[in-house]
Amino acid sequence: MILVDGEPRPEISATDRGLAYGDGIFRTLAASAGRPCFWTRHYSKLAHDAAVLKLQLPRADVLEGEVRAVCKDHEACAVKIIVTRGAGPRGYSYTGHERPTRIVSAGPLPPGTIGNRVSGVKVRLCALRLSAQPALAGVKHLNRLENVLARAEWQDPEIAEGILCDAQGHVIAGTMTNLFIGIDGALATPGLERCGVAGVTRERVMEAAGRHGVACAVTTLSWTDVLGADEVFLVNSLAGVWPVRDLDGEPRTPGEMTRTVQQWLGQEDDA
Amino acid sequence: MILVDGEPRPEISATDRGLAYGDGIFRTLAASAGRPCFWTRHYSKLAHDAAVLKLQLPRADVLEGEVRAVCKDHEACAVKIIVTRGAGPRGYSYTGHERPTRIVSAGPLPPGTIGNRVSGVKVRLCALRLSAQPALAGVKHLNRLENVLARAEWQDPEIAEGILCDAQGHVIAGTMTNLFIGIDGALATPGLERCGVAGVTRERVMEAAGRHGVACAVTTLSWTDVLGADEVFLVNSLAGVWPVRDLDGEPRTPGEMTRTVQQWLGQEDDA
Numbered sequence: 001m002i003l004v005d006g007e008p009r010p011e012i013s014a015t016d017r018g019l020a021y022g023d024g025i026f027r028t029l030a031a032s033a034g035r036p037c038f039w040t041r042h043y044s045k046l047a048h049d050a051a052v053l054k055l056q057l058p059r060a061d062v063l064e065g066e067v068r069a070v071c072k073d074h075e076a077c078a079v080k081i082i083v084t085r086g087a088g089p090r091g092y093s094y095t096g097h098e099r100p101t102r103i104v105s106a107g108p109l110p111p112g113t114i115g116n117r118v119s120g121v122k123v124r125l126c127a128l129r130l131s132a133q134p135a136l137a138g139v140k141h142l143n144r145l146e147n148v149l150a151r152a153e154w155q156d157p158e159i160a161e162g163i164l165c166d167a168q169g170h171v172i173a174g175t176m177t178n179l180f181i182g183i184d185g186a187l188a189t190p191g192l193e194r195c196g197v198a199g200v201t202r203e204r205v206m207e208a209a210g211r212h213g214v215a216c217a218v219t220t221l222s223w224t225d226v227l228g229a230d231e232v233f234l235v236n237s238l239a240g241v242w243p244v245r246d247l248d249g250e251p252r253t254p255g256e257m258t259r260t261v262q263q264w265l266g267q268e269d270d271a
Numbered sequence: 272m273i274l275v276d277g278e279p280r281p282e283i284s285a286t287d288r289g290l291a292y293g294d295g296i297f298r299t300l301a302a303s304a305g306r307p308c309f310w311t312r313h314y315s316k317l318a319h320d321a322a323v324l325k326l327q328l329p330r331a332d333v334l335e336g337e338v339r340a341v342c343k344d345h346e347a348c349a350v351k352i353i354v355t356r357g358a359g360p361r362g363y364s365y366t367g368h369e370r371p372t373r374i375v376s377a378g379p380l381p382p383g384t385i386g387n388r389v390s391g392v393k394v395r396l397c398a399l400r401l402s403a404q405p406a407l408a409g410v411k412h413l414n415r416l417e418n419v420l421a422r423a424e425w426q427d428p429e430i431a432e433g434i435l436c437d438a439q440g441h442v443i444a445g446t447m448t449n450l451f452i453g454i455d456g457a458l459a460t461p462g463l464e465r466c467g468v469a470g471v472t473r474e475r476v477m478e479a480a481g482r483h484g485v486a487c488a489v490t491t492l493s494w495t496d497v498l499g500a501d502e503v504f505l506v507n508s509l510a511g512v513w514p515v516r517d518l519d520g521e522p523r524t525p526g527e528m529t530r531t532v533q534q535w536l537g538q539e540d541d542a
Contacts, residue, residue, distance in 0.1 A: 004285050011282035012290065014275050014374050019283065019353070021415040022293035028361070053416070054423065080361055082290070090299070090351055090378055092415065092422035092446055103285050107361055131402035132438065135420055143414035144292040144363065145324070149406055151363035152325065167403065175363055 001070045002105040006062070016101055018084025021092065022142035024101075025049040026082040029200070029237045031071035031106065036079060038237070038270045039064055041200045046083065049139045055085045058102050070106035077106045078238050084142070112160065113238050117262065120245030120254040121160035121234065123174065125223065126150040129167045132194035140197045147175045160242065161234055163226070166195055171221045177236045178202035180216075181229035182257035187216040188225075201235040201265070208264035214257075231255040240265060272341045273376040277333070287372055289355025292363065293413035295372075296320040297353040300471070300508045302342040302377065307350060309508070309541045310335055312471045317354065320410045326356045329373050341377035348377045349509050355413070383431065384509050388533065391516030391525045392431035392505065394445065396494065397421040400438045403465035411468045418446045431513065432505055434497070437466055442492045448507045449473035451487075452500035453528035458487040459496075472506040472536070479535035485528075502526040511536060 002010050017023035027046055030037045043060045050057035063081060071077045086098040112121075128150040136143070150162050161174040173179055173196045180189045180202075187209050192198050209216035226232060232244040232252060241262045243254030273281050288294035298317055301308045314331045321328035334352060342348045357369040383392075399421040407414070421433050432445040444450050444467045451460045451473075458480050463469050480487035497503060503515040503523060512533045514525030 002285055010285050012285045014273055014281050014283050014376070016290065017419075019287065019290045019355075019374075019413070020297075021419050022413055023416060023419050026291075053420075078361065084290070090349065090376075091381065092418045094419070094423065103290075105285070105361075110362065128406055131404035133402035133417065135399055136416060141416055142290070142293055143416045145294060145407060145412055145414045146404065147363045148288075148292050148294050148365070149324075152365065 002103065003066050003070055004103050005101060006066055012101055012103065013087040015087045016084055017086060017088050017094070017098070018082065018101060018142055023053070024055065024082060024084030024142045025053065025140055026080060026142060027140055028078060028080050030109070031067065031074065031077050031079050033075060034068060034072045036064065036067045036071070038200055038204070039067070041203065042237070045140070045198070045200055046081065049141065050083065052136070052139050053085070053141065054096070055083065056100050057083060058100060063102065063104065066102070066104040070104050074106060076109055078109050079104070079106045082142070109238060116160060116242045117240055120243035122158050122246035123161045123163055123234070123244055123248065124154055124159050125248040126153050126162040126164050126175070128153065128164065130164050130172050130195040132166055134194055137194050137196060138192045138198040150175045165223060169222060171223055171226050172196040174234050177234035177239060177242070180205060180233050180235065181221065181226055182231035182255065183229045185214070185257070187214060187257065188219055188221060189216065190221050191218045199236055201237050201240065204265060204268065205235055205261055208261065208268070212264060231258050233258045233261065273374065274337050274341055275374050276372060277337055283372055283374065284358040286358045287355055288357060288359050288365070288369070289353065289372060289413055294324070295326065295353060295355030295413045296324065296411055297351060297413060298411055299349060299351050301380070302338065302345065302348050302350050304346060305339060305343045307335065307338045307342070309471055309475070310338070312474065316411070316469070316471055317352065320412065321354065323407070323410050324356070324412065325367070326354065327371050328354060329371060334373065334375065337373070337375040341375050345377060347380055349380050350375070350377050353413070380509060387431060387513045388511055391514035393429050393517035394432045394434055394505070394515055394519065395425055395430050396519040397424050397433040397435050397446070399424065399435065401435050401443050401466040403437055405465055408465050408467060409463045409469040421446045436494060440493060442494055442497050443467040445505050448505035448510060448513070451476060451504050451506065452492065452497055453502035453526065454500045456485070456528070458485060458528065459490050459492060460487065461492050462489045470507055472508050472511065475536060475539065476506055476532055479532065479539070483535060502529050504529045504532065
């Protein structure tokens with residue numbers, strides 16, 4: 001089911017700036033029993049990202065109502081919210097008076113989403129290097145060709161995710177996940193000042209670590225650091241926490257820290 | 272007028288990957304008396320860019336027919352062609368069997384397009400720095416948020432264009448134009464191996480210089496190099512050649528080389 005500006009129609013204007021320039025933002029979230037999970041956090045991320053692009057975000061109650069409408073008949077589903085700057089004439093400039101377009105849709109959770117939490121996932125290192133753009137780093141905008149190119153590097157359905165580095169060889173994230181390592185009883189995750197998307201689940205892991213007195217460094221990680229970690233796990237709002245069991249051909253043991261983080265998140269109240 | 276997949280309807284699927292990820296390409300071209308200018312060159316650029324993204328480009332005769340249809344009632348107009356990978360399910364991966372979406376539209380030339388060729392233009396240096404992505408450099412893809420952010424840096428209608436540098440401070444291009452300098456009787460233009468869009472008119476200038484025995488270096492240019500040039504001009508398929516008469520506050524004299532390049536292009540047969 002898909003709602004465009006609140007209406008059950010599957011089309012947008014061919015002059016929408018979301019299409020023309022990727023001039024918009026999106027977030028993907030889980031819904032359970034017709035209710036979006038961690039809605040307040042997701043809306044905060046949308047609000048942050050909209051502010052970076054100086055686009056007007058629709059009100060929280062409007063979007064939440066549409067999210068509930070698209071997932072009302074599903075026990076568990078994946079919800080996607082896109083907000084673009086709206087339709088406009090040709091040319092990069094905007095007036096600030098454009099009417100944003102909102103596209104809210106729901107679909108089934110991708111196969112393996114839940115099972116991978118137990119079994120762990122096989123991941124590969126991608127050849128594509130992420131570009132550095134501090135003006136857009138952390139924002140989940142619609143310019144996602146790098147993710148498309150990286151995802152096209154493999155066809156093997158056994159590989160659940162690809163890990164991306166920047167041009168300096170620093171590990172940044174998966175194509176659709178944020179990455180954490182566990183080492184010597186502490187956690188670490190890459191800083192996202194130059195590229196990458198700052199996801200809600202990454203934030204939840206960092207906050208949970210703080211509450212439980214476990215150090216979580218936001219830092220620079222090389223591929224060697226990741227290979228040398230005790231544990232590696234990937235997170236996003238659908239997956240939750242996926243332990244890595246195969247790191248670009250190196251077998252890994254999903255360990256105690258990863259299971260602990262899964263428990264932390266499982267116990268969280270998302271009110 | 273706008274044609275989507277050949278039909279006169281102004282909408283696309285809300286699940287189009289052009290919207291979701293900017294997974295597509297575009298080109299803008301001039302049309303005169305109902306006929307696209309330099310069609311073969313533009314189609315070649317589209318074909319190059321489609322190959323980089325591994326998307327199936329519609330046949331040249333199909334696209335050209337649609338271009339002619341949208342501009343048939345105009346003496347002079349701006350034509351925009353967008354080709355996306357088409358609609359698809361959520362997720363970065365694609366099968367390769369998607370049906371591309373084509374959007375062909377025409378509109379009036381922006382005000383000043385022709386007059387600026389004589390008067391010259393005022394340009395500014397943008398604060399935004401272009402990111403480096405060799406896998407996409409030169410391609411006119413739909414991930415254009417950097418251009419949107421850069422264009423939003425100024426409101427003054429007297430300023431026709433903004434110049435963009437990369438993170439190393441190398442001058443790359445305008446937000447919607449390619450840049451040339453003239454110095455000591457030779458031309459130079461930035462290399463586009465790491466960022467920027469390789470336009471048809473840039474190519475025409477380089478080829479015309481070759482035919483006329485004028486050196487044209489494709490090289491690294493600093494802002495200091497541009498400030499120190501005898502002449503600076505900007506090119507794209509609508510503008511043709513715009514002499515720069517004010518370079519971020521420095522008055523410049525549109526000079527002989529710029530006028531010569533305008534004559535070269537004006538004399539070209541676009542058969």
